[in-house]
Amino acid sequence: MEVGRRGNHVFRIRRPGGDNLGLTEGESVMSEHFDPYDFVRERQSVEQFQELTWTGSFEDYVNIVLRQPTVTRNAFQRMYDMILSHGVEDFIEFKKKIYRYRFFEDPIDDGADGIFGLEVPLMKLVGFFRAAAQGYGAEKRVLLLHGPVGSCKSTIARLLKKGIEAYSRQPEGAMYSYSWRMDLESDHLDACPMNQDPLLLVPIEIRDNFIDALNEKHGQDYRIKVEGDLNPYCQRNYDELMLRYNGDWTSVMRHVVVRRLVLSEKDRVGIGTFQPKDEKNQDSTELTGDINYRKIAEYGSDSDPRAFNFDGEFNIANRGMVEFIEVLKLDVAFLYDLLGASQEHKIKPKKFPQTSIDEVIVGHTNEPEYRKLQKNEFMEALRDRTVKIDIPYITKLDDEVKIYRKDYSEKKVRRHIAPHTLDMAAMWAVLTRLEPPKKADLSVLQKMKLYNGKTLPGYTSDNIRELRKDTEREGMEGISPRYIQDKIANALVSDRAGNSINPFVVLNELESGLRHHALLKTDEERERYREMLNVVKEEYEQIVKNEVQRAIAADEEAVSRLCSNYIDNVKAYTQREKVRNQYTGQDEEPDERLMRSIEEKIDIPESRKDDFRREIMNYIGALALEGKQFNYRMNSRLMKALELKLFEDQRDSIKLTSLVSSVVDKSTQEKIDIVKQRLIQKYGYNEESATDVLNYVASIFARGASNKS
Ligand SMILES: Nc1ncnc2c1ncn2[C@@H]1O[C@H](COP(=O)(O)OP(=O)(O)O)[C@@H](O)[C@H]1O
Ligand SMILES: [Mg+2]
Structure with missing residues (x-):
């Protein structure tokens, strides 16, 4: 070999x-x-390949327009329709109707860039596109996404780009441009460098009438409207052919090959991105195109459009969207390009007249940058020509958790992730973003829970909305998801982690990273973030204590027995009857002590007990009407209360604390193994993390026991 x-x-x-x-x-x-x-x-x-590479004559195109006039939509209409094409749903949060546009869940990419929470800012974003699509003036503005680092701004821009790309491949999102065949003998085609609509080839003095005639003919609701002029390159070809045919437009059109236009960021068709490099190195040619020096010799002049590459980001993004990353880092000299592009829908390539464009311009900027420049000349000019949409961090725990669940599923990382690990990291992130409540009797942790949909006595939906309103910059500061992502990633590769990670490994990473965190402005801030880590640790302690207690008590028969006992009492209580004692056969008053000892486990105050009991009876009654029988698993709060009560009753029968001592007798070990199995089967632990958490909770109890003595 x-x-x-x-x-x-x-x-x-x-x-x-x-x-x-x-x-x-x-x-x-x-x-x-x-x-x-x-x-x-x-x-x-x-078939799809053939559709997407379709070519035809100008006349063919006019027939397409008559059948489907929306192929002529402008970039804003297209963007808006694209978003709506994925559907919208609504829900009520704190008594307010909220719309959720499914597009932002990233259906195109199986949710890879899906956005969680942020419904309200995204409603504003869609509102902007709606106004722009209807021509109310928003189409003359730069859309500026503004927010702290890592708040999803780039993700939103990426989604919009992906969205219009995919839409242009759909039949309902079809769009068209054209190429020139200057030499009819040859197969050589020159594409319109700015993806323009073939209808722009209709002589300008006739165009309006032409479009009116189309609108009359197609008989659909949509009104075709074609704005702007041919770009200099196509104008030159057009003029040359008009001369060649002595003004016979029909002959000129024989040189036009209309084609389906498929937007593609990768191929730089209809989607552009501009990222300012260092300040001295910015060059306007990147935006509006550049002279092609090799061709000057051929065409004899640097003002011949054939010796110019119309390939700046504004050019190539025509009919789609251009994204300006860190738009405030843009050199002031370009500001005017940007403002002209948005306000007038015109750009000015070197040596050429102003050229029409039709594209959505999206810029984004990080909050610190924005504040730095607030008084700057640049901002003055920009302010009333932009629509600024604040993209804050998530302040609802359940939404924040979803970010990390998506990134770090066990399947993806091929590791066991102990229950609550991602939740605790997310909880800390959210806590650092919340402003301390102004009411002294409300802790930040409680505020976080209220935002997350938990009910607290004395807090109504209106109160919670007020709490939200009564903040200055909530969501604009705090820890970014990116920081959390980095630290979780560190934890996953650290030696300590072994085959699994747990909240302690991650919380330690989060804490040690604070020492070098670049975005922390003051020591006070660092201190506050540390404090929040302690809040999270305490909360975690509560959660796992609860969980282990419930696992210990989760003897189904016992819970079920306690449940029917409780329900019998509640029924008698609400109907003012007596309960039959199972052992003695005597009728007795409902056992208030028993009912309260259960209800207290889930923080039902005395003042709410009647409501709670009535709700349960109503629920059971409704079930009975459907011929169904109540079972404690149907109500997770009641189930939790029952389990905790049982745990209390049998606390002494299982000596968890003996886990922390080195000798465990056989019968205790057997009981512990049962609990461990429950943790694994019902709560998502594995052997290792269940052992860890049992040891941890045992140590808490040991501490508690010694505290008492
Ligand atoms: N609301 C959110 N929903 C989903 N992911 C989010 C959200 N906010 C931040 N992220 C995640 O945080 C990371 C940073 O987002 P990015 O769009 O790059 O932020 P920015 O451009 O605002 O700095 C991304 O991985 C993104 O998935
Ligand atoms: Mg970004």
Whole structure:
């Protein structure tokens, strides 16, 4: 066997006939079980390929427009329709109707860039597109996404780009441009460099009438409206052909090949991105195109459009969208390009007249940058020409958790993630973002829980809305999801982690990272963040204590017995009857002590007990009407209360604290193993994390016991 070498790479040289991987002559490596051609053929749509590469004459295009006038929509209408095409749902939060646009869940990419929470800012964003689509003036503004670092601004821009890309491939999102065949004998085509609509080729003095005629003819609701002028390159070709044919437009149109336009960021078609480099290195040609020096010799002049590349971001993004990353880092000299582009829908390539554009301009900027520049000349000019939408951090715990669940599912990281690990990291992140409540009797933790939908006595939906309103910059400061993501990633690769990570490993990472956190402005802030870590640790202690207690008590028969006992009492209580004592057969008053000892486990105050009991009876009654029977698992709060009560009753029968001592007797060990199994089966632990958490809770109890003594 011969061996070849390329750099460090060694490979086997195969000769026809020989060295054939042990196959007999004539048999190919391709097995019967896998035919690559079939495999691809079955998954590829030839029809779609043909649709997306469709070409035709100008007349063909006019027929398409008559059938589907929306192919002529402008960039804002298209963006708006694209978002709506994915559907919208609504829900009520704190008595307010909120719309959720499914598009932002990233259906195009299976949720890869899905956005959680942020419904309200996204409603504003969609409102902007709606106003712009209807031509109310928003289409003359730069859309500025503004927020702290890591608040999802780039993700939103990325989604919009992906969205219009995918939409342009759909039949309902179809759009068209054209190429020139200057020499009818040749197959050579020159594409319109700015993806313009073929209707712009209708002579300007006739265009309005032409469009009116189309609108009359198609008989649909949509009104076609074509704005702007041909770009200089196409204008030159057009003029040359008009001269060649002595003003016969029909002959000129024989040189036009209309084609389906498919937007693609990768191919720089209809989607542009501009990222300012260092300040001295900015060059306007990146935005509006550049002279092609090689071609000047050929065409004799640097003002011949054929010697110019219309390939700046504004040019190529025409009919789609251009994103300005860190837009406030843009050199002031470009400001005017940007403002003209938004206000007038015109750009000015070097040496050429102003050129029409039709594209959505989205800029984003980080909050600190924005504040720095607030008094700057740049901002003055920009302020009333932008629509600023604040993109804050998430302040609702359940939404924040979703970010990390998506990034760090066990399947993805191939590690066990102990229950509550991601939740605790998320909880800390949210806590650092909340402003301390002005009411002295409300802690930050309680405020976080209220925001998260938990009820607290004395707090109504209106109160919670007021709490939200009564803040200055809530959501604009605090720890970013990116910091949390980085630290979770660190925890996953650290030696300590082993095969699993737990809240302690992650909370330690979060804490040690604070020492070098670049965005922390003051020591006070750092201190506050540390304090919040302690709040999280205490909360975690509560949660796992509860969980272990419930696992200990989760003897189904016992819970079920306690449940029916409780329900019998509640029923008698609400109907003012007596309860039959099962042992004595005597009728007795409902056992208030028993009912309260259960209800107190889930913080039902004395003043709310009647409501709680009535709710339960109503629920049971409703079930009975449907012929169903109540079971304690149907009400998770009641279930929790029952389990905690049972735990209390049997606390002494299982000596968890003995776990922290080195000798455990056989019967205790057996009981502990049962609890461990419950933790694994019902609460998502594995052997290792269940052992850890039992030890941890045992140590808490040991501490508690010694505290008492
Ligand atoms: N509301 C949110 N929903 C989903 N992911 C979010 C959210 N906020 C932040 N992220 C995540 O945080 C990370 C940073 O987001 P990015 O869009 O780059 O922020 P920005 O551009 O605002 O600095 C991304 O991984 C993103 O998925
Ligand atoms: Mg960003």
